[in-house]
Amino acid sequence: MTDSTKTLCPYCGVGCGLEVSPPAAAGKATNRDSQGNPVWKVRGDKAHPSSQGMVCVKGATIAEAIAKSRLRYPMVRDSLNEEFRQVSWEEALEKIVNRIQTVRLTQGADAICMYGSGQFQTEDYYIAQKLMKGCLGTNNFDANSRLCMSSAVSGYIQSFGADGPPCCYEDLEQTDCAFLIGTNTAECHPIVFNRLNKYCKQNRNVKMVVVDPRYTTTAEAADLHLAIHPGTDIDLLNGIAHLLMRWGCIDLDFIEDCTSNFPAYAEVIQDYTPEMVAQKCGISAADLETAARYWKESKRVLSMWSMGVNQSSEGTAKVRTIINLHLMTGQIGKPGAGPFSLTGQPNAMGGREAGGLAHLLPGYRSVKNPQHRAELEQLWGLPTGSISSETGRNTWEIITGLESGEVGVLWIAATNPAVSMPDLERTKAALLRSPFTIYQDAYYPTETAAYAHVLLPAAQWSEKTGVMTNSERRVTLCSAFRQPPGEAKADWEIFAEVGRRLGFTEQFAFSAATQVYAEFTKVTRDRPCDMSGLSHERLRAEGPQQWPCPESELGKSDRHEKAKRLYTDFKFHTPDGRAKFAAYHSRGLAEPPDPQYPYVLTNGRLYGHWHTLTRTGRIDKIQQMHPNPFIEIHPRDAASLKINNDDWVEVRSRRGKAKFPAKVTKAIAPGTVFVPMHWGALWAEQAEANALTHPESCPDSKQPELKACAVQLIPL
Ligand code: SF4
Numbered sequence: 001m002t003d004s005t006k007t008l009c010p011y012c013g014v015g016c017g018l019e020v021s022p023p024a025a026a027g028k029a030t031n032r033d034s035q036g037n038p039v040w041k042v043r044g045d046k047a048h049p050s051s052q053g054m055v056c057v058k059g060a061t062i063a064e065a066i067a068k069s070r071l072r073y074p075m076v077r078d079s080l081n082e083e084f085r086q087v088s089w090e091e092a093l094e095k096i097v098n099r100i101q102t103v104r105l106t107q108g109a110d111a112i113c114m115y116g117s118g119q120f121q122t123e124d125y126y127i128a129q130k131l132m133k134g135c136l137g138t139n140n141f142d143a144n145s146r147l148c149m150s151s152a153v154s155g156y157i158q159s160f161g162a163d164g165p166p167c168c169y170e171d172l173e174q175t176d177c178a179f180l181i182g183t184n185t186a187e188c189h190p191i192v193f194n195r196l197n198k199y200c201k202q203n204r205n206v207k208m209v210v211v212d213p214r215y216t217t218t219a220e221a222a223d224l225h226l227a228i229h230p231g232t233d234i235d236l237l238n239g240i241a242h243l244l245m246r247w248g249c250i251d252l253d254f255i256e257d258c259t260s261n262f263p264a265y266a267e268v269i270q271d272y273t274p275e276m277v278a279q280k281c282g283i284s285a286a287d288l289e290t291a292a293r294y295w296k297e298s299k300r301v302l303s304m305w306s307m308g309v310n311q312s313s314e315g316t317a318k319v320r321t322i323i324n325l326h327l328m329t330g331q332i333g334k335p336g337a338g339p340f341s342l343t344g345q346p347n348a349m350g351g352r353e354a355g356g357l358a359h360l361l362p363g364y365r366s367v368k369n370p371q372h373r374a375e376l377e378q379l380w381g382l383p384t385g386s387i388s389s390e391t392g393r394n395t396w397e398i399i400t401g402l403e404s405g406e407v408g409v410l411w412i413a414a415t416n417p418a419v420s421m422p423d424l425e426r427t428k429a430a431l432l433r434s435p436f437t438i439y440q441d442a443y444y445p446t447e448t449a450a451y452a453h454v455l456l457p458a459a460q461w462s463e464k465t466g467v468m469t470n471s472e473r474r475v476t477l478c479s480a481f482r483q484p485p486g487e488a489k490a491d492w493e494i495f496a497e498v499g500r501r502l503g504f505t506e507q508f509a510f511s512a513a514t515q516v517y518a519e520f521t522k523v524t525r526d527r528p529c530d531m532s533g534l535s536h537e538r539l540r541a542e543g544p545q546q547w548p549c550p551e552s553e554l555g556k557s558d559r560h561e562k563a564k565r566l567y568t569d570f571k572f573h574t575p576d577g578r579a580k581f582a583a584y585h586s587r588g589l590a591e592p593p594d595p596q597y598p599y600v601l602t603n604g605r606l607y608g609h610w611h612t613l614t615r616t617g618r619i620d621k622i623q624q625m626h627p628n629p630f631i632e633i634h635p636r637d638a639a640s641l642k643i644n645n646d647d648w649v650e651v652r653s654r655r656g657k658a659k660f661p662a663k664v665t666k667a668i669a670p671g672t673v674f675v676p677m678h679w680g681a682l683w684a685e686q687a688e689a690n691a692l693t694h695p696e697s698c699p700d701s702k703q704p705e706l707k708a709c710a711v712q713l714i715p716l
Pocket residue numbers: 009010011012013014015016051054055056057058059060189190191192
């Protein structure tokens with residue numbers, strides 16, 4: 001191991017480059033955390049094109065988190081009432097393999113489910129797909145990306161014929177107008193926001209529009225903030241389209257040459273007059289016209305979104321309606337323009353490339369496509385028909401499968417569903433019914449560990465080598481630079497070992513991650529996400545690379561082209577090569593407010609915290625920044641309920657309840673309340689945002705509407 005290692009921040013999908021060096025240089029004192037563990041030094045990697053040396057507080061403090069509260073040894077117990085006992089890997093694996101074989105024989109392969117994570121490296125994702133979808137013959141692999149990005153995936157596939165964000169971060173500094181909808185970029189994707197905000201400040205003619213029911217840190221920097229009612233995104237987007245159409249500001253040549261289905265869309269947007277849209281969205285017609293005027297006057301509009309759009313029962317429709325605006329104005333495939341989803345997790349993109357959702361196969365393939373299945377069966381050396389043609393259980397269907405007794409083995413890895421799933425009481429009750437749950441994670445305790453029969457210690461970032469892909473399709477090698485604690489192993493090593501013990505020795509004859517990645521990149525050859533020209537060796541020698549990266553580009557002088565965009569030739573992956581307009585009317589929220597539950601609860605991240613606190617909850621600096629959960633209430637609503645700042649408020653939905661101290665603020669619109677989503681049962685009493693949320697999902701992406709549910713507020 002060298003003195004300093006280049007790697008990638010393992011938190012969010014911005015994917016900032018880091019440079020890490022050992023706890024003490026020769027002759028210097030060792031830096032230690034509050035528990036006395038030596039702490040590696042982390043700084044931004046100035047040479048990383050995505051982040052150019054910048055890091056936020058999470059990246060800067062990651063080294064402190066990785067040594068604390070680790071799961072070090074395999075543990076088992078026969079029932080959830082018993083204490084765990086430490087066992088050897090041999091004993092734990094034998095137990096797992098026996099159970100998988102028994103369930104496969106008695107209930108069938110579809111009784112086995114795996115629930116993975118955008119925290120996986122691509123090698124982990126790939127081997128999990130090969131084990132579940134190829135060797136075991138069930139597509140029951142889903143990941144927490146289902147809760148995060150699956151609406152973006154289905155939106156891109158339906159509009160463009162393939163997944164893949166078409167833009168790159170250089171577009172942040174080449175746009176005329178940044179249109180941010182359903183994203184608090186300043187807190188959730190801070191380095192993307194830093195780049196954009198710096199550019200906007202230096203170029204006063206560049207406009208920033210923020211669409212969010214909350215006046216967030218992002219909105220503070222905007223030229224125009226549209227605080228729409230939750231669930232009215234499609235109305236707003238159709239309203240902008242209506243005005244662009246009325247003003248004749250559409251790209252007829254692009255529409256004619258490169259798209260399909262425009263007439264159906266044009267008919268739908270006719271209804272969206274400024275007066276109607278303003279009334280539905282709760283904004284002024286003048287503000288709507290200003291937003292449309294920014295689109296009209298900008299040669300290059302860059303739309304960005306994240307969970308505020310995706311986590312919706314009409315998430316795919318929202319994504320496609322954003323894309324519609326780019327198609328009608330011809331704003332795609334050009335510098336500074338295009339629809340750009342900001343990925344939540346560090347390697348949700350890699351998961352998509354590796355087929356890490358229940359309807360996907362590696363290399364942007366689909367389980368429903370017979371040719372795709374046949375290609376993989378051949379590449380994996382498996383008999384024809386090994387891969388099922390049935391879409392596997394998605395995240396929520398795993399829960400309903402536990403309820404119905406159809407799931408006999410649940411294998412959860414690198415995620416914490418006992419905090420992050422919707423309708424948490426129902427989720428926990430289902431987890432309690434699981435006959436056999438394997439929980440593979442780096443940390444212990446977590447809320448989900450309480451529901452496990454077997455705990456497997458996973459090596460994490462810094463302790464294993466693998467790659468991750470960030471939101472701009474840039475692939476970075478994350479080399480190991482420290483030893484895993486105890487007997488922890490890389491996730492892919494555990495999956496491969498189980499595969500070998502199940503008899504698939506040839507399929508899992510890997511001894512190093514570099515071999516796994518070499519096979520994975522072969523699987524992507526000639527696919528939209530072609531990475532056949534990548535390898536660990538190349539990434540180590542040449543640094544991070546954006547895909548597509550076909551083998552055929554190797555040796556070409558322009559292969560180091562700085563920023564890659566998709567669709568620069570305006571040819572799409574649909575059968576006719578055209579991008580497809582979608583014609584949607586808004587259906588609104590799945591659970592709108594009513595007299596009994598009169599407020600809309602929305603939720604989100606805080607700048608310093610990550611997901612369910614397994615890492616950031618253990619970092620003193622971040623805990624001091626965000627010590628406690630809270631609920632934001634507009635002064636008008638607070639006054640009507642006689643709630644003052646710091647008063648405790650019980651929040652009830654049809655599914656559960658939670659309590660928070662009040663933060664009375666005009667940052668949240670009247671009628672809407674906001675709570676942070678991070679706190680689980682280990683960290684605060686009755687402050688789980690997901691005790692309140694519901695699992696109603698987008699019919700296409702199956703992504704639950706975590707962002708909005710109806711609640712009542714009771715002052716305590
Ligand atoms: Fe890490 Fe995201 Fe912060 Fe970058 S912006 S340092 S990737 S958490």
